[in-house]
Amino acid sequence: MLSAHRRRIEPQSPWAPVAHSASRVRCEFSNKNRSDDLSYFGDSYCRIDAVQDLPRFQVSLQFKTSRRSGLLLLAAGHKDYLSLELFNGRLQARIDTGSGEKVLSSTVGLQLSNLLDHHVSLTMKDSKLTMAVDNLYTTFISLDNVGEELNVDQGVFLGGVKDLEVEYLSTAVPFLRGCMSHVMFESHDFDILASAATICYDTKESCSSEFEAGDGDTTSFISPESFISFPTWTRPSSGFRSLEMLMKTTIEDALLLFHPGHQGDFIAIGMAGGFLKGVMDLGSGMYVLDNVEVKVDDDQWHRVKVQIDPNEFQINVDSKQVSLPLNGTEKQDLVGNLYLGGIQRKMKDVFQGYLARVEKEVTTESFIGCFGEIKVNQKGRSLQDAVITKDIHVNCEGELIDDYSTYDEDLELTTIPPVRITYINANTDERHCFPREDWPVMFRNVSRLLDITPLLVPEGGEAIIDIVNLNPTFNLKAAGVRESEIIFTLLNNPWYGMVDMNLRQTRVKKFTLLDVVNKKIKYLHDGNEKYADQIQLEVTVHGTNLPECLSVARNYVLPVEILPVNDIPQLSAGDISITANGRTRLSPNLIKISDSDNRCDELKVTVTSAPTAAGYLENAQQPGFGLREFTCRQLKEGNIFYVHKGGEVTDLTLQISDGDLLSQSSTFTLFITQPQMTLVTNTGLLITQDDSATIGTQSLSISATPITGDVVYNVTRPLQFGELQLISDNGVPKSVTLFHQSDLEQNRLKYVPNLTADLKGTETEYIHFSAQLGQVILPDNSFIIKIMPALIGIAKSVPLEVEDGQQKLIKPEQLQAFVRESNIDSVLAQYMITKSPAQGVLMRLDKELSDGDTFTQQDILNGFISYSPRVRRAVDFEDQFQFKVFAEDQYSKVYTFPIKIKADSDSDPPVLTNERLVVLEGNENIINKEYLWVQTSTSTDFVYRIVQDPKHGRLIRDSPPGVLRFDGAIKVFSNEDLSLNRLVYKHDGSETSHDQFSFLVFDSRGGNGWQDEGHEVLRGVFNIAIQSRNDYAPQRVIQKPFNVVRNGQRLLTTDDILFKDDDSDFNDTQLVYVRVGILSGNIVSAMDPTQPLFRFTQADLRDRKVLFVHHGADRERFQLQVSDGLHKTTAVLQSAIVINTSHLEVMQRDILPKEMVYSVKDFPRLGHVVKLNNDSDSTASPVLDYIQSFTQEDINLGRIFYVSASLQGQDHFTVDVSNGFTTVEDLEVQVVIVPRIIPIQVVNLTVREGGSVALTQEVLNITHHFYRSMSIDFIMEESPQHGDIKYLDDEDGLVSFTWEDVQQGQVYYFHDSSETTEDSFTVMASVFPIHRRSASLTIGITVLPVNDEAPRLQRNTGMELLAGEESEITANMLSSDDLDTPPEELVYAIEIPSNGIVAFKVSPDDSVDSFTQAQINNGEVLFIHQGSESGGFSFTVTDGEHTSPLYRFAVKARQLTISMETEGELMVFPGTRQVISGDILRAITSEDGDEITYSLVKPPRLGRIIKPNQRGQFEEITKFTQTELDAGAVYYEHQMPSQPFWVLKDSVELSLKSPPATELHHSLPVTVSYYAANRNVSSQLWKNKGQDIVYKVRRFPTHGRLTLGGSDLPRDDDVHVVIWDKHPRTHGGRTCQPIHGAVVLEEIFLISLRRLKSNPRKT
Secondary structure (H helix, E strand, O other): OOOOOOOOOOOOOOOOOOOOOOOOOOEEEOHHHHHOOEEEEOOOEEEEOOOEEEOOEEEEEEEEEOOOOEEEEEEEOOOOEEEEEEEOOEEEEEEEOOOOOEEEEOOOOOOOOOOOOEEEEEEEEOOEEEEEEOOOEEEEEEOOOOOOOEEEOOEEEEOOOOOOOOOOOOOOOOOOEEEEEEEEEEEOOEEHHHHOOEEEEOOEEOOOHHHHOOOOOOEEEOOOOOEEEEOOOOOOOOOOEEEEEEEEEOOOOEEEEEEEEHHHOEEEEEEEOOEEEEEEEOOOOEEEEEEOOOOOOOOOOEEEEEEEEOOEEEEEEOOEEEEEEOOOOOOOOEOOOEEEOOOOHHHHHHOHHHHHHHOOOOOOOOOOEEEEEEEEOOEEOOHHHOOEEEOEEEOOOOOOHHHHHHOOOOOOOOOOOOOOOOOOOOOOOOOOOOOOOOOOHHHOOOOOOEEEOOEEEEOOOEEEOOOOOEEEOOOHHHHOOOHHHEEEEEEEOOOOEEEEEOOOOOOOOEEEHHHHHOOOEEEEEOOOOOOOEEEEEEEEEOOOOOOHHHHOOEEEEEEEEEEOOOOOOEEEOOEEEEEOOOEEEOOOOOOEEEOOOOOHHHOEEEEOOOOEOOEEEEEOOOOOOEEOEEEHHHHHOOOEEEEEOOOOOOOEEEEEEOOOOEOOOEEEEEEEEOOEEEEEEEOOEEEEOOOOEEOOOOOEEEEEEOOOEEOEEEEOOOOOOEEEEEEOOOOOEEEOOEEEHHHHHOOOEEEEEOOOOOOOOOEEEEEEEEEEEOOEEEEEEEEEEEEEOOOEEEEEEOOEEEOOOOOEEOOOOOEEEEEOOOOOOHHHOEEEEEEOOOOEEEEEOOEEEOOOOEEEHHHHHOOOEEEEEOEOOOOOEEEEEEEEEEEOOEEOOOEEEEEEEOOOOOOOOOEEEEOOEEEEOOOEEEEOOOOEEEEOOOOOOEEEEEEEOOOOEEEEEOOOOOOOOOOOOOOEEEHHHHHOOOEEEEEOOOOOOEEEEEEEEEEOOOOOOOOOOOOEEEEEEEEEEEEOOOOOOOEEEEEOOOOOOOOOEEEOOOOOEEEEOOOOOOOHHHOEEEEOOOOOEEEEEOOOOOOEOOEEEHHHHHOOOEEEEEOOOOOOOEEEEEEOOOOEEEEEEOOOEEEOOOOOOOOOOOOOHHHOEEEEEEOOOOEEEEEEEOOOOOOOOOEEEEOOEEEHHHHHOOOEEEEEOOOOEEEEEEEEEEOOOOEEEEEEEEEEEOOOEEOEEEOOEEEEOOOEEEOOOOOEEEOOHHHHOOOOEEEEEEOOOOEEEEEOOOOOOOOEEEHHHHHOOOEEEEEOOOOOOEEEEEEEEEEHHHOEEEOOEEEEEEEEOOOOOOOEEEEEOOEEEEOOOEEEOOOOOEEEEOOOOOHHHOEEEEOOOOOEEEEEOOEEEEEOOEEEHHHHHOOOEEEEEOOOOEEEEEEEEEOOOOEOOOEEEEEEEEOOOEEEEEEOOEEEOOOOEEEOOOOOEEEEEOOOOOOOEEEEEEOOOOEEEEEEOOOOOEEEOOEEEHHHHHOOOOEEEEOOOOOOOOEEEEEEEEEEEOOOOOOEEEEEEEEEEOOOOOOOOOOOOOOOOOOOOOOEEOOOOOOOOOEEOOEEOOOOOOOEEEEEOOOOOOEOOEOOOOOOOOOEEEEEOOOOOOOOOOOOOOO
């Protein structure tokens, strides 16, 4: 009898769909699709251009959302409209048919934003508008519109509205974020929506899972269009904004966060070169903060925290924090939405002014990766809080967020080398033998059996283990040793590959030297790019007379060296717009480079196109010199420009190389663009004399076309009070009069005041400049810098130079302070140290100075202050200390004093080895010279002193052999300890992934042992990686045949093979599969079938990245080695069946078996006859071939197979047999295909509570006759929970029973009398002799209950609800159970409530006095509040036979209240409009999410409240919402009076409403003042002559004179007008002086001169 396995044929279409992200785009579909779910993402909408006049209609639709507000449907006319919308959690319909707006709202208390499907219908008929929600809750209003129709001539909108200019649109109702389906709009049984196609924008078919994502879900950003927007990032009452999240990515440059603000304020967080960078503007210019502590592009989870308070800007990555001080007087005014991961495409044009500045520091391209655990102002944010999203997925695909738990937030940042796994000490010089004189001569120089030579393997490839690698040290033939007698046992599988033994016996990991000689043993590398590998072998020699030391088992290690394979880098060509006759900066956005193996620093770009006269490339560091190659890093840093010299340009052709491989040429098309320029930013600066200031694009900027054009600034007049300096790449400043826009973008330009200038007061520096782009010039521009004199500071700071490690005085020539107060001598100025030097000590006489200590200028004059280096090095290095200068109550800024320490001329430079150690959790490992070592060219005498101990373990000094080790922690060790393997790190077993200790290294030569360590030579940090325990091996949970079309291909997925691992931190990326040689196919990448896969992860299987391509035999059995990093197992796929002599044999005397030939006449229907071809003299792998004939010898040798293609059944094939002379025809071979899995049918059982029932053949029925005759055992895999499987006469439960027991009716299920209604157990049938088993069989048991239990009250919490509203009584509030009674039969009997009624949702106006637990569970029971705040009802609960005691259900009503969260004062510059933002006017309700409407009770006296309409025009309003305030859409506009003033007070009286809350009144104070800052007004003077102001002339005219009262004014200096608001009158022709405390304003007063009869020049 033959048996075969199932082989289903599953053809794979070459056009089979692959998993991809569904991008939301504009789509058009017919009417039938409106019944399907569509997802709306906060800016999505659909439009149907229907035109109808409707005397009556019915609208119906279904929606699901978590948002309390959103537009569902708008039927739009020029004047008429119907709007169905969610507003503050209630449905409302607004309608106007010509008689004015009417509003119909849904029943109070309905929960509609609970992510459940809700159906709503709206009907207008007989002058009545009726709304029904969920076919239960009905409301209506009467309409005074007899004879009127609803005129719809602008179309119907779903989910939102765009491109519609009408007056009735409500800005308080946003776009829908949720799902909508089954939309109908009928009139006279005709669906008006069928009259036109539905066009949708950015929707998605089906209801997206992102709407239900909670706080614990991560989010994937999957495309260049991805983003999330949240509501405005407000400033909370704590005073600081904060944002925290987890992030994971592999890209270097991306935008993570962006938020616009009012009048140019913004904040952006992005990635630049793999590090985080923050950019923000508070109104006075950009702040830039780099966090280069942690690289975040490593595909690992990182925790990011951003905090902004008035005084500091912080970015924290994995507890590595950087910060930047801010001007505490400035306040960031953010408006609009917070964007994460990218910016909405249409908003990029709106934000162009912001983004042009952001792009100087970070890219604005979208983030690709994952976010998780988002918190804004310490409050968790999920996708349910999002306003708009695009192209995102819930969960980070292929990863678990728990992976971040391996991150240690307390890691000290150091440069960490790659982890290096240590196996065993493979000492190739180890002696196994010590020859004796009585040994044969051939062994007298032999110390070991084998010489080992490393195996060289290409990355991701394979290599034969040859005799060269495992080479005997003596002549085997002369010693009488056969190669087959040297036996190798594989002790452990390699970490980064596997050993493939092309042998018949694969279960035993053994092979012989003969197998090595025959090249049957190979190593397969898994493609890992980082590590070498090792093969651990045990070697024995059998049956020889060798010396015992050579024949006993010895361990050897064969090193494996991986030869890296480099990928070819690539360039992406495109179009580049260049500036006509000017310079154009090239960037990675224009020249896109991709290389998976190399960092940007290693890539070089070469120009291969021919040079032309039209233009060339140049490096900004070497202007004027054409270049033919540049690096990727130079490109990213913005230093590469194309210079156009004139004429037509040709294409630019480039190639890229990583030093080994060269890409194909890529051609970029160049387009000449005529330049245009506009000066967009010119704010000037205000600085103190002792401080320099960076001039960046936040202060001075020109908007250029093209945007990549480089604008050249030329200073046209000398400066008076300082100079401009340009910071070069090496950090050295140089004085310049010409600079570029790129210098401003990179913050390389600084203004440095002259410290020696004696400023009498605040002086003004005018930087006169012209700007040029190509041949376009902007002439006669000025940049103004106000310089305030410094009262105290540093007049001289020259770096201190120290030589030969000697102590050196700091003299007045190097450090000198100044004090401008006339009554204080500069020698009394004091220095306070804020940060001590790190490489040495600062001394005052014999005392060491530390942080907080002070010294005076007199100490410097007296020679008391000196510096002494602690460290002596063979190379130059630097040190510094920081300090402030103060005198009395005057303090300076923080200064840094640099110290340059020359190399020690007598020093021999120390070389440090510092490699990270890997230790298994709870174990110990030796730190030897391979990991930590210091030496010079002449000495290794160094001592290490620990200055910071390990936190999660200790350092131990091991004792010599035979001496008990002392396990106490040590503080000092030496190179001798390291060289002798005596230093041990022991981990304490804690759940940590990292540890470290800090150390100092001393030269011990000339010292006195441990007591005198000598001088310090260096210091460092030693890092230790803690490898968590891996306690569980992978277990296979899906095991079935893998079927593929002959010569076809099929994806190998987790539906075909799946393993689990019970380790808590396991995820699919940690489970690695390595293939073993496949005879009949290949495993390749699904993305690139030309690339074979030797190693892949379970995550790759789940992500459908692995493809099996078939060729060869129809049946294959191959292995996949599966590893979780510690444990390994083997998975086997598929098998075949042999036809042998017990099935088919023909014999004849004198005829050899090979002469007896079978010819297949009729082929089998359910399978194939194949032959195994395996040449014993060849190393080729055996193959299975289809055949039409075979011999008896083939059968005898087991080479003929029947391969089944069916699960079970009967088959046959016919053969003719010939001996060469005669033929026997039509021999029929019958084949019975027995299913591999024992087929069993099971039925469920029914038993009374406490009873028993037999397991008969009707319950367990074996359906195949082959197995019914076998001896079958049933094994209990899962026992019943509420009973036992037992023999009728036995008390003990069974763990197994037989098929014979079942046939005889001896096996019973006994119920344990518990109050359960169901049970089950699982068995598996097995035939052990033939290794067959059934699937796991679960038999369900229904228990018929007996009512003998009373009801039990489980939960009675009472409830809270809003006064006057209704709320559902849920099972979380009121719940009872009964062990033998279902919820439908548990009845609550209630007394009359004291403060409301209990009713069912289907009839809320009718009170009830009873209900069931099932009705509570189904959400059908309401409590409707009426009357007092406190009350409730009494109740009992019964199951029909038993009744509980009387209980009380408490009900408390709470009032909805409005409160002010922010009460600020509005500052307005006269004659301008000022935004009223949420930072000065913000109210909240006691319930989250309710909108608040502000109404003007008393408008302002001096102005009006306005907002822009959809046409961009401002119009006066009397109402606005909190949402409009947060979006910066509400303004106060001051109207100039006719009379002069300086400061005026105004107010806006407001009433705040959010029904049913009590109305709140609030007064917004307004101050209109010339003190208020305004960027658009150049003067703070009042224009009216009547203002009583005294002018003091500071500089007289050069070509004229001034008179007062007929007399010439005495000449003074400075043509400034100085104005006091408090002053005496003018007397006798003399001007008055300002009194003490007067406010002084300075401005320029210009005088134009003209000839007679000429027009004055405009100034």
